[in-house]
Amino acid sequence: MIAHTVWKHDDAFQGISENGNFVLFDADPAHARGPSPMEAVLMALCGCTSVDVVSILKKKRQPLTGLRVSATAEQSPTAPRVFTQIKLTYAVSGKLSRKAVEDAVALSKNTYCSVSKMLEKAAPVDYEIVFLDGEPEP
Numbered sequence: 001m002i003a004h005t006v007w008k009h010d011d012a013f014q015g016i017s018e019n020g021n022f023v024l025f026d027a028d029p030a031h032a033r034g035p036s037p038m039e040a041v042l043m044a045l046c047g048c049t050s051v052d053v054v055s056i057l058k059k060k061r062q063p064l065t066g067l068r069v070s071a072t073a074e075q076s077p078t079a080p081r082v083f084t085q086i087k088l089t090y091a092v093s094g095k096l097s098r099k100a101v102e103d104a105v106a107l108s109k110n111t112y113c114s115v116s117k118m119l120e121k122a123a124p125v126d127y128e129i130v131f132l133d134g135e136p137e138p
Helices: 037-059 098-112 114-119
Strands: 003-009 012-017 022-026 064-075 083-094 125-131
Touching: 022 037, 037 064, 037 083, 037 098, 037 114, 083 098, 098 114, 098 125
Parallel strands: 083 125
Antiparallel strands: 003 012, 012 022, 064 083
């Protein structure tokens, strides 16, 4: 895997992957043109675990109709401003089995999500699951 960044102007940087995909990073405090690099890390965490959870629930034949993964992170007050704690909230919808969703999230966190595994070396990653269609039956 190869990636690079190019300084575009002011506080704007374009990140480019080897296959040509790109994202604009904005180091300005307002982040009006794109995410900061640290925001992009959180977005990558949410994306990585989302892919896992959807894949696992499909394999379990669970009727998932929606998934939103949100991340909240605390950072060190001084440089380097690394994450010191991360909490993921999985908001799921559909007529789902609680156990199936809990198993999918745990498998993602403990086995499949490489972004989570890397970040856990620096900060604990906790999570909660919210069932948007009400609590599933046991």
